[in-house]
Amino acid sequence: MDTAERLDLVTKHTTEVVTEDELRTLFEESDPSAYIGYAPTGEMHIGHFTTMRKLADFLRAGVDVTVLIADLHAHLDDNKSPFDLLDARSAYYETAIEGMIEAAGADPEDVTFVRGTDFQLDEDYTLEMYRMAAETTISRTQRAASEVVRESDSPNLGGLIYPLMQTLDVKALDADIAYGGVDQRGIYMLSREILPNHGGESPICLFAPLLSGLSGGKMSASDEASKVNLTDSPAEVDEKIGQAYCPAGEVEENGVLEYLNHLVFPVLDVRGESFVVERPEEYGGDLTYESYDEVEADFLSGELHPADLKPSAAGAISDVIDPVRERLADEDELLAEAYPEKYGAE
RNA sequence: CCGCCCUUAGCUCAGACUGGUAGAGCAGUCGACUGUAGAUCGACUUGUCCCCCGUUCAAAUCGGGGAGGGCGGACCA
Numbered sequence: 111m112d113t114a115e116r117l118d119l120v121t122k123h124t125t126e127v128v129t130e131d132e133l134r135t136l137f138e139e140s141d142p143s144a145y146i147g148y149a150p151t152g153e154m155h156i157g158h159f160t161t162m163r164k165l166a167d168f169l170r171a172g173v174d175v176t177v178l179i180a181d182l183h184a185h186l187d188d189n190k191s192p193f194d195l196l197d198a199r200s201a202y203y204e205t206a207i208e209g210m211i212e213a214a215g216a217d218p219e220d221v222t223f224v225r226g227t228d229f230q231l232d233e234d235y236t237l238e239m240y241r242m243a244a245e246t247t248i249s250r251t252q253r254a255a256s257e258v259v260r261e262s263d264s265p266n267l268g269g270l271i272y273p274l275m276q277t278l279d280v281k282a283l284d285a286d287i288a289y290g291g292v293d294q295r296g297i298y299m300l301s302r303e304i305l306p307n308h309g310g311e312s313p314i315c316l317f318a319p320l321l322s323g324l325s326g327g328k329m330s331a332s333d334e335a336s337k338v339n340l341t342d343s344p345a346e347v348d349e350k351i352g353q354a355y356c357p358a359g360e361v362e363e364n365g366v367l368e369y370l371n372h373l374v375f376p377v378l379d380v381r382g383e384s385f386v387v388e389r390p391e392e393y394g395g396d397l398t399y400e401s402y403d404e405v406e407a408d409f410l411s412g413e414l415h416p417a418d419l420k421p422s423a424a425g426a427i428s429d430v431i432d433p434v435r436e437r438l439a440d441e442d443e444l445l446a447e448a449y450p451e452k453y454g455a456e
Numbered sequence: 457c458c459g460c461c462c463u464u465a466g467c468u469c470a471g472a473c474u475g476g477u478a479g480a481g482c483a484g485u486c487g488a489c490u491g492u493a494g495a496u497c498g499a500c501u502u503g504u505c506c507c508c509c510g511u512u513c514a515a516a517u518c519g520g521g522g523a524g525g526g527c528g529g530a531c532c533a
Contacts, residue, residue: 263526326493351493352493354492355492357492366493417492419492420493
C-alpha cells in the first residue's frame with residue numbers, strides 16, 4: 111500500500127486532520143502509532159462505535175493502535191464514575207471495545223489496551239504533571255476541556271487536571287497520532303501547544319465527526335431517545351429510528367443518514383455487502399445501494415422517502431451492532447458490576 | 457475556626473416573611489395533521505417539598521438538630 115492509499119484510508123470519515131502535511135511526512139518516514147483514549151463513564155453507544163470503527167482502517171493502513179482505558183479520567187471528570195467502580199467499568203469498556211473492533215472487521219488482538227492507572231501514577235509522569243499545573247493557567251485549561259468535561263457553576267479541580275493528564279498520555283504512550291471525536295479538539299490543541307515544553311512532541315490530530323442526536327440537534331448521552339445503545343435490541347432500534355428526526359430531502363442534523371454514512375456503509379463495505387431498502391410496490395419497489403452517496407442523492411431528490419428508509423436503516427444498524435450486543439449479553443456480569451444500580455442482581 | 461446563603465416535578469425555579477397537606481416554564485405522554493420524524497394545534501401526566509425531632513387541630517412554610525453544596529471572613533510566625 112503506498113502512502114497516498116494509506117493517507118486516504120486513515121483520513122476518510124474524519125472531520126479534521128491537524129495537519130495533513132505532518133501526517134504525510136509521518137507515513138513517508140515510518141510506521142506511525144496512534145492512540146485513542148476513553149474514560150470509562152456511562153454505557154457505550156453508537157457514537158463510540160463510529161469512532162471505534164476507524165481503528166480497523168488504522169490497522170489496515172499499518173498504524174500501530176493503542177486504546178487507553180482512562181480510568182482515572184473517568185473519576186476526575188465530575189466523578190462521572192465512582193472511584194470504586196473504575197475497575198468494573200474498565201473491564202466492561204474493554205470488552206465492548208473489542209466487540210466493536212471485531213464487528214468492524216478487524217482483530218482485537220492487534221490492538222494494545224492500556225489502563226490509565228498502569229502508568230499515570232509513575233513518578234516521572236506525576237512530576238511532569240505538577241510542572242504543567244504550575245505553568246498552565248486555569249482559563250487556558252478550562253477552555254481546552256470545555257467540550258469534554260462536564261460544565262458546572264462550581265467546577266471541581268479534577269476537570270482542570272484532566273486535560274493536562276491527557277496531554278501527558280500522548281507522550282507516555284509514545285503516540286504520533288492522537289485520535290478522537292472532535293469534542294477532543296480543544297484538549298489536543300493544548301497538547302500541541304504545551305507538550306513540546308514538557309519533553310514530548312506535538313501530536314498529529316485526527317478527529318472523528320460526532321453524530322447528531324436522533325431527536326435533532328446534538329446527541330445527548332443522558333437522553334435515551336437521542337441515541338442507539340450497543341445493548342439495544344432490534345425492536346428498540348426500530349422504535350428509536352422510527353421516532354427519529356428525519357425531514358425529507360434534508361441532510362443537516364439527520365441522524366439516520368449519519369448512521370448510514372459513518373457506520374453502516376463502512377462496515378458493509380468491508381463485508382462486500384450492499385444496502386437494500388424494502389419498499390412497497392405502490393411507491394416503486396425495492397432499492398439497492400452500493401454506497402452512501404447514492405442513498406444521499408436519492409434522499410435529496412425525493413426519490414427515497416424517510417418512511418421507506420427508516421425501517422431498512424434500522425435493520426442495517428441492528429445487524430452491525432448485533433455482534434457487540436451478543437458479546438455483552440454473553441458476559442452479563444460485566445454490565446451488572448459496572449452499573450449495579452441498573453443491571454445489578456435482584 | 458467563625459459567619460452568611462442554597463436544597464421543592466426529569467430540568468430551571470416560584471411559593472416560606474403573613475402555617476390550611478404545591479405551582480409555572482421547559483421536558484415527557486397521548487391524539488389531530490402530514491406516506492417518517494419534526495413544526496403546529498388539542499388534551500393529559502408528573503412530587504419521600506434534603507433527613508430527623510419538636511410546636512400546632514394543621515408544617516414545604518415556625519423552632520431545634522443533622523447532611524450535602526456554595527460564598528465570605530479570620531489565621532498568615
